[in-house]
Amino acid sequence: MKKALIFDSSSIITLAMNNLLSVLPKLKEGFDGSFFIxxxxxxxxxxxxxxxxxxxxxxxxxLDMIKKxxxxxxxxxxxxxxxxRVRILANSMFAANREKIKILxxxxxxxxxxxxxxxxxDSLLVVDERTSRMLVENPENLRKLFxxxxxxxxxxxxxxxxxFKNANVIRSSELCLVSYKKGLIELPAPSKxxxxxxxxxxxxxxxxxxxxEISEAMKLF
Amino acid sequence: MKExxxxxxxVLDILRKAKSAINSKDxxxxxxxxxxxxxxxxxxxxxxxxxxxxxxxxLAKVIERSKYSYYKDWPVFMKAVNYSIDKAISDLxxxxxxSFREDISSIRKAVxxxxxxxxxxxxxxxxKALINKASRIYEHGISLEQTAYMLGITPFELSEYAGKxxxxxxxxxxxxxxxxxxxxxxxxxx
Numbered sequence: 001m002k003k004a005l006i007f008d009s010s011s012i013i014t015l016a017m018n019n020l021l022s023v024l025p026k027l028k029e030g031f032d033g034s035f036f037i038x039x040x041x042x043x044x045x046x047x048x049x050x051x052x053x054x055x056x057x058x059x060x061x062x063l064d065m066i067k068k069x070x071x072x073x074x075x076x077x078x079x080x081x082x083x084x085r086v087r088i089l090a091n092s093m094f095a096a097n098r099e100k101i102k103i104l105x106x107x108x109x110x111x112x113x114x115x116x117x118x119x120x121x122d123s124l125l126v127v128d129e130r131t132s133r134m135l136v137e138n139p140e141n142l143r144k145l146f147x148x149x150x151x152x153x154x155x156x157x158x159x160x161x162x163x164f165k166n167a168n169v170i171r172s173s174e175l176c177l178v179s180y181k182k183g184l185i186e187l188p189a190p191s192k193x194x195x196x197x198x199x200x201x202x203x204x205x206x207x208x209x210x211x212x213e214i215s216e217a218m219k220l221f
Numbered sequence: 222m223k224e225x226x227x228x229x230x231x232v233l234d235i236l237r238k239a240k241s242a243i244n245s246k247d248x249x250x251x252x253x254x255x256x257x258x259x260x261x262x263x264x265x266x267x268x269x270x271x272x273x274x275x276x277x278x279x280l281a282k283v284i285e286r287s288k289y290s291y292y293k294d295w296p297v298f299m300k301a302v303n304y305s306i307d308k309a310i311s312d313l314x315x316x317x318x319x320s321f322r323e324d325i326s327s328i329r330k331a332v333x334x335x336x337x338x339x340x341x342x343x344x345x346x347x348x349k350a351l352i353n354k355a356s357r358i359y360e361h362g363i364s365l366e367q368t369a370y371m372l373g374i375t376p377f378e379l380s381e382y383a384g385k386x387x388x389x390x391x392x393x394x395x396x397x398x399x400x401x402x403x404x405x406x407x408x409x410x411x
Contacts, residue, residue: 003409010365013380031410044366044376055377096264105366107376124409128380129365130394137396142362145393149361150260174406181407206365206380208389213399220400 003033004121007071008111009044010129010206012037014172016045016058017205023176025070026184033121036074038110040083042066074114082113089160090135094146096154101146108132115167125169130208136167173202173209177217191221226318227265231257232273236310239277243284243303251281259354263361266371271354272325275372279350280328283343294335298343301331352382359383360391 015021028035037045045062049055065071087109091102108129115123127133134142139161146154176198179185187194199214226232235254242250255278262270280302289295309324332343355372359365359379369376388394 005409009376010380013377017377017381027410049375049377052375052377055375058377099264101264101363102266102367103362104364105370107366108364122409124405130359130388131362131364131367134362134394134396138393141393141396145362145391148393150263152260152264168405170402170406170409174403177403178406178410182410203389204384206384208394209399210390210395212390212395216399217403220403 001120001122003031004115004118004123005033005035005126006074006111006114006118006123007035007037007041007126008129008132009041009107011126011172011175012041012045012062013058014128014202014205014207015175016061018201019061020172020176020185020201021061021065023179023184024065025068027175027179027182028070034074035071036114037066037071038079038083038107038114039073039075040107040110042073044107074118076114076117078117079110079113082117083110086110086112086116086163089163093135093139093157093160094143094154095157096146096150096152101154103131103135103142112164112167116163123168125167126172126175127169128171128173128202128207133169133171133208136164136169139164171202171207171209173199173207173217176202177221181221192218195221224267224318225316226269226313226321227267228261228270229313229316231261232269233310233313235273235277236306236313239280240303240306240310243280243299243306246284248281248285251277251284255281255354256357259357259361262354262371263358263363266363269322269325271371272322274357275347275350275354276325276328278354279347282346282350286342286346289339289342292335292337292339294337294339297334298331298339301334302328305331352378355379356383356386356388360386360388 046059049059083106090104092100094101111125143154143156195218199217203209235258239254255274258270258274262274305324305327309321312320312324332340351372355368355374359368365376365379369379
């Protein structure tokens with residue numbers, strides 16, 4: 001079975017803002033699979049930021065990955081329809097004050113949709129933002145989070161959970177450590193310091209990883 | 222005709238208290254009022270809650286910087302702000318949602334009554350207030366992209382700011398031991 005790494009906007013953003021996109025072509029060498037983004041994600045990481053001076057460079061660096069064939073924009077015929085289906089499913093999972101809470105946008109939804117459509121692939125989602133990951137791995141925690149922050153009762157529609165629970169998620173932090181362990185990132189420091197630097201860099205640019213997890217990671221190296 | 226203002230009673234209460242807090246330079250209350258509006262903004266995701274949360278927080282930050290009050294345009298700016306808040310309250314009491322929305326928008330546009338450095342500072346405060354409130358909504362559990370879309374900012378801006386807030390350290394957010402996730406990634410690249 002071919003492999004597919006599907007990146008959402010948040011993971012691309014973390015890599016771009018840490019100037020670590022260069023790790024992707026190296027990871028791809030010898031990898032029997034593809035690195036995909038959807039058109040919706042491309043809109044967020046290239047098309048829009050290209051018009052904003054502050055993030056124009058990052059957008060160009062991501063565009064370069066596409067031009068070099070490292071990242072492929074994958075747009076199967078039924079992606080738009082399936083994305084909308086996912087968006088509706090996700091955005092009717094939680095309700096407060098009888099109002100359904102919209103939790104995902106089209107970019108995030110499109111990644112789940114693509115994973116679902118690539119039935120002949122073994123897919124892994126690369127997602128740095130917190131909500132999508134919690135939706136897959138612990139929706140009950142997401143419900144509790146909503147309740148604690150909104151100070152009101154939040155109901156979860158468990159019927160919709162099934163769609164998301166089979167997704168597998170990693171973050172740019174794990175991708176960086178895989179690269180480091182493979183010798184694809186070289187830093188002039190002992191392993192522990194290099195790992196610490198990579199993980200805190202990803203954390204401070206938006207990857208939802210905790211101090212606790214970083215401490216855990218450092219014990220592995 | 223656009224839709225009604227959600228939670229009208231709550232919004233009126235917030236605006237009245239905000240007006241009083243502005244007059245007494247009660248920054249703490251202004252920030253609390255903004256936080257209160259964020260709960261509504263996260264649930265209903267209506268532009269009114271979002272605008273009010275941003276504007277009230279921005280005003281708190283503007284007033285907090287006491288040195289701004291020494292600029293010659295300060296009285297003109299604050300007069301425009303107070304006028305817009307009074308009008309917003311009045312229009313909402315009359316259920317004139319369209320006028321209410323214009324009044325809230327006018328609070329932000331009051332910056333045009335200022336000039337030079339004061340205008341630049343206030344514009345900067347409003348921009349930062351937008352990103353700060355976006356970060357709060359993201360902390361509430363709404364996704365990065367959905368939050369960026371609601372506030373009209375880019376995921377890049379929000380990601381950069383949110384990374385400094387410790388959002389990943391909330392214990393409910395930790396859904397898998399790091400070793401297990403790393404092993405998943407490592408196995409994938411074998």
